[in-house]
Amino acid sequence: MRLSRYFLPVLKETPSEAQIVSHRYMLRAGMIKQASAGIYSWLPLGFKVLRKIENIVHEEQARAGHIAIQMPTMQSADLWRESGRYDAYGQEMLRMKDRHDRDMLFTPTAEELVTDIFRSHVGSYKDLPLTLYQIQWKFRDEIRPRFGVMRGREFYMKDGYNFDLTKEDALHAYNRHLVSYLRTYERMGLQAIPMRADSGPIGGDNTHEFLVLADTGESEVFYDAQITDLTFGSREIDYDSHAECQAVLEEFTSRYARTDETHDEALFNEVPEERRRTARGIEVGQIFYFGTKYSEAMGATVADSDGNRVPVHMGSHGIGVSRLVGAIIEASHDDKGIIWPEGVTPFHCGIVNLKQGDEEADGACEALYASLTALGLEPLYDDRNERAGAKFAGMDLIGLPWRITVGPRGLKNGVVELTSRRTGTSEELPPEQAIERIAQIYGRAAV
Amino acid sequence: MRLSRYFLPVLKETPSEAQIVSHRYMLRAGMIKQASAGIYSWLPLGFKVLRKIENIVHEEQARAGHIAIQMPTMQSADLWRESGRYDAYGQEMLRMKDRHDRDMLFTPTAEELVTDIFRSHVGSYKDLPLTLYQIQWKFRDEIRPRFGVMRGREFYMKDGYNFDLTKEDALHAYNRHLVSYLRTYERMGLQAIPMRADSGPIGGDNTHEFLVLADTGESEVFYDAQITDLTFGSREIDYDSHAECQAVLEEFTSRYARTDETHDEALFNEVPEERRRTARGIEVGQIFYFGTKYSEAMGATVADSDGNRVPVHMGSHGIGVSRLVGAIIEASHDDKGIIWPEGVTPFHCGIVNLKQGDEEADGACEALYASLTALGLEPLYDDRNERAGAKFAGMDLIGLPWRITVGPRGLKNGVVELTSRRTGTSEELPPEQAIERIAQIYGRAAV
Numbered sequence: 001m002r003l004s005r006y007f008l009p010v011l012k013e014t015p016s017e018a019q020i021v022s023h024r025y026m027l028r029a030g031m032i033k034q035a036s037a038g039i040y041s042w043l044p045l046g047f048k049v050l051r052k053i054e055n056i057v058h059e060e061q062a063r064a065g066h067i068a069i070q071m072p073t074m075q076s077a078d079l080w081r082e083s084g085r086y087d088a089y090g091q092e093m094l095r096m097k098d099r100h101d102r103d104m105l106f107t108p109t110a111e112e113l114v115t116d117i118f119r120s121h122v123g124s125y126k127d128l129p130l131t132l133y134q135i136q137w138k139f140r141d142e143i144r145p146r147f148g149v150m151r152g153r154e155f156y157m158k159d160g161y162n163f164d165l166t167k168e169d170a171l172h173a174y175n176r177h178l179v180s181y182l183r184t185y186e187r188m189g190l191q192a193i194p195m196r197a198d199s200g201p202i203g204g205d206n207t208h209e210f211l212v213l214a215d216t217g218e219s220e221v222f223y224d225a226q227i228t229d230l231t232f233g234s235r236e237i238d239y240d241s242h243a244e245c246q247a248v249l250e251e252f253t254s255r256y257a258r259t260d261e262t263h264d265e266a267l268f269n270e271v272p273e274e275r276r277r278t279a280r281g282i283e284v285g286q287i288f289y290f291g292t293k294y295s296e297a298m299g300a301t302v303a304d305s306d307g308n309r310v311p312v313h314m315g316s317h318g319i320g321v322s323r324l325v326g327a328i329i330e331a332s333h334d335d336k337g338i339i340w341p342e343g344v345t346p347f348h349c350g351i352v353n354l355k356q357g358d359e360e361a362d363g364a365c366e367a368l369y370a371s372l373t374a375l376g377l378e379p380l381y382d383d384r385n386e387r388a389g390a391k392f393a394g395m396d397l398i399g400l401p402w403r404i405t406v407g408p409r410g411l412k413n414g415v416v417e418l419t420s421r422r423t424g425t426s427e428e429l430p431p432e433q434a435i436e437r438i439a440q441i442y443g444r445a446a447v
Numbered sequence: 448m449r450l451s452r453y454f455l456p457v458l459k460e461t462p463s464e465a466q467i468v469s470h471r472y473m474l475r476a477g478m479i480k481q482a483s484a485g486i487y488s489w490l491p492l493g494f495k496v497l498r499k500i501e502n503i504v505h506e507e508q509a510r511a512g513h514i515a516i517q518m519p520t521m522q523s524a525d526l527w528r529e530s531g532r533y534d535a536y537g538q539e540m541l542r543m544k545d546r547h548d549r550d551m552l553f554t555p556t557a558e559e560l561v562t563d564i565f566r567s568h569v570g571s572y573k574d575l576p577l578t579l580y581q582i583q584w585k586f587r588d589e590i591r592p593r594f595g596v597m598r599g600r601e602f603y604m605k606d607g608y609n610f611d612l613t614k615e616d617a618l619h620a621y622n623r624h625l626v627s628y629l630r631t632y633e634r635m636g637l638q639a640i641p642m643r644a645d646s647g648p649i650g651g652d653n654t655h656e657f658l659v660l661a662d663t664g665e666s667e668v669f670y671d672a673q674i675t676d677l678t679f680g681s682r683e684i685d686y687d688s689h690a691e692c693q694a695v696l697e698e699f700t701s702r703y704a705r706t707d708e709t710h711d712e713a714l715f716n717e718v719p720e721e722r723r724r725t726a727r728g729i730e731v732g733q734i735f736y737f738g739t740k741y742s743e744a745m746g747a748t749v750a751d752s753d754g755n756r757v758p759v760h761m762g763s764h765g766i767g768v769s770r771l772v773g774a775i776i777e778a779s780h781d782d783k784g785i786i787w788p789e790g791v792t793p794f795h796c797g798i799v800n801l802k803q804g805d806e807e808a809d810g811a812c813e814a815l816y817a818s819l820t821a822l823g824l825e826p827l828y829d830d831r832n833e834r835a836g837a838k839f840a841g842m843d844l845i846g847l848p849w850r851i852t853v854g855p856r857g858l859k860n861g862v863v864e865l866t867s868r869r870t871g872t873s874e875e876l877p878p879e880q881a882i883e884r885i886a887q888i889y890g891r892a893a894v
Contacts, residue, residue: 007577009567033564033568035518035519035522035560035563036521036525040519041519042517042518044514044515044516044579047515048515065452067453068491068494068498069454069488070497071489072584072601073520073584074486074541075483075486092546094543094545094551096543099590104483106520106521106553113482117490120456121454121456121477130454132454141545153545
């Protein structure tokens with residue numbers, strides 16, 4: 001993309017309403033614009049990141065064998081009366097009447113609707129296990145929305161639902177989600193720690209939240225320092241193997257890690273003192289096993305191998321897709337702006353032309369642009385007639401992990417400059433080597 | 448995908464509520480399930496098609512230089528009061544109050560919000576031309592929703608908005624959209640004819656609807672038969688060239704083609720009688736130029752080169768993404784089921800194992816599955832223990848354009864059967880040649 005043809009409305013001033021860094025940078029970098037309280041429009045740069053995160057979630061869900069569907073945002077109140085949650089949900093549920101005076105709502109979650117889909121179409125244990133998920137806009141009418149997309153009212157969320165014959169199978173689905181979420185977050189450059197959590201209005205005993213450590217987190221967290229040494233890495237997991245998934249769960253949840261909601265001081269004190277940590281965390285996902293709560297209430301049964309109808313065991317599992325955009329920024333920024341992890345960066349690298357209009361500089365930039373594009377990469381080329389300082393400041397603010405700087409002086413020596421946003425270190429090298437390096441970083445075969 | 452691990456709830460009976468073929472087949476093929484009146488859940492097969500269509504739209508919008516954003520579904524009533532449409536819109540607009548008693552609505556279209564984004568961030572003619580678009584769920588509270596996703600209440604739509612300094616530039620944006628839509632529909636295997644239309648509540652003089660001819664179309668259409676001979680084909684268009692886009696517009700709109708709303712009997716009679724056609728059509732898109740209607744009402748101005756503030760010229764342009772799923776089926780089916788065009792098929796080909804459990808047949812199917820997957824293609828492998836007739840009927844119903852049938856008898860002679868869903872013709876050939884043919888059809892390099 002050429003910046004002269006893009007829509008990147010960067011702000012010079014920090015908007016006064018933004019209290020946390022992700023909100024400030026998302027507004028300043030032209031990623032979002034508030035439409036009304038807690039409701040945002042995603043401008044081009046923000047939408048690109050949102051879509052990258054969405055795609056990673058889809059890919060990792062597919063890898064785990066989960067199947068994508070899409071449920072509507074508007075639901076009839078009827079199903080929610082069947083489960084008993086229509087009255088229980090309170091004012092966070094946005095309710096309305098349609099033109100025929102029927103009670104409708106903007107779905108905050110979809111246990112009822114997916115259970116209805118299941119009971120309408122699945123009748124035998126032979127069709128299990130089954131996990132359906134969607135990525136869809138949700139609405140929760142927060143009384144005091146704040147922190148930008150971190151606690152908005154309309155938000156984009158992955159919500160998945162497993163249906164299993166037995167508790168054991170459903171707990172495997174739970175573990176499978178835990179494994180898949182670890183992979184998902186790591187691909188986004190995040191360390192998200194599973195912590196024992198409180199089940200809230202979804203119900204159920206087994207639940208973990210995934211928390212990203214950040215000073216601005218809304219939860220106080222308590223954990224054993226050993227836990228931050230764990231990484232999922234590139235290990236290959238057979239998602240069908242109960243044992244392999246169970247082993248990952250044990251590895252990542254056996255050490256103490258809890259939020260203030262479930263914190264147990266006595267247990268925490270059993271952790272050696274030098275490893276006890278208190279910090280703040282941002283919740284970016286949660287998994288639940290809640291057994292037959294909804295299947296019994298709504299008659300979602302299957303015939304088992306003896307022909308008896310039994311209610312299925314279920315769980316639900318969420319990833320806050322739009323919230324992750326904020327969480328990643330909270331975890332990865334400096335005082336100049338955002339620092340995108342390579343996995344979610346809106347553009348793979350920036351190209352800064354130090355002397356727009358100079359024939360040689362323009363030509364070198366165009367050649368870099370063409371070569372990177374041919375590799376299937378998306379560069380953002382700042383081709384505006386601006387001074388270098390403004391171009392650098394803009395690139396630092398929007399946080400592309402790599403920048404290639406092209407100027408007449410370097411070109412005389414046959415080199416351009418490759419700069420890492422994270423470390424700030426620069427290196428002069430011939431353009432074709434810069435391309436090779438970028439290709440390598442993103443795992444593309446050089447052409 | 449292996450069918451044994453998929454969720455494809457095919458119905459044997461035709462649901463009685465479905466009056467048109469696309470609705471019937473979408474229900475029977477397990478693509479959608481009604482959640483409430485005019486509101487559908489997209490089951491896995493339906494969601495895959497929806498997503499393919501969405502991706503084609505994104506790709507073609509990017510090619511035309513249009514920039515993707517995402518606006519919220521819930522909007523405050525305030526902006527709509529500013530444009531004067533809040534009261535004008537009537538009962539089709541779904542309205543509600545949030546917990547703080549503020550008037551909200553589920554957006555049926557987004558001229559107001561996008562104009563607000565524009566006026567907040569753009570101030571100079573130098574930032575023009577600019578076209579922003581989104582693909583987002585919309586809601587129109589149809590009094591009598593019917594025909595499945597063709598006239599639902601919650602629907603998925605691409606809506607794009609151009610901002611230009613002059614009428615001439617805005618008309619170029621109009622033409623550019625027309626060109627881009629022609630390409631978009633053709634990639635989906637559709638012939639969509641631009642017809643002069645009525646502007647309705649959006650306002651404006653210049654507007655064309657794109658109609659797909661189909662017996663079940665809601666509009667009566669009148670056209671010169673020559674128009675159906677036109678194809679956009681693989682021509683390369685410079686979307687920046689006013690002349691090139693204008694030429695396409697003239698080519699595709701100079702012959703008589705109108706819906707009943709704008710039909711002019713006298714003009715129609717000037718078409719030679721043997722070329723006069725009356726038919727029915729499904730609207731799958733519409734483009735508008737409406738000038739300064741919203742920019743004046745909402746103060747969306749830029750400084751021109753003399754420093755004077757002038758209201759921008761705008762247009763809006765829509766593609767009915769979820770409706771297209773139905774329209775494609777209306778245009779492409781037979782009495783056995785759907786026939787997907789290659790561009791939007793949910794899976795690239797089916798693999799039918801005639802003797803599940805037979806070592807050789809299973810092995811050959813697995814090898815085909817692995818080879819096709821390695822090419823980046825998605826086969827659907829019917830690995831269930833079902834009789835051949837049921838497998839064929841299922842494949843015919845869901846409409847994958849190509850099927851590879853594998854059985855012990857063929858394998859003895861070293862062949863499998865490759866069948867075209869559209870023509871019904873089959874050919875016996877060695878497995879590796881079948882793969883090569885499929886790869887060729889989808890433009891993949893053989894491995």
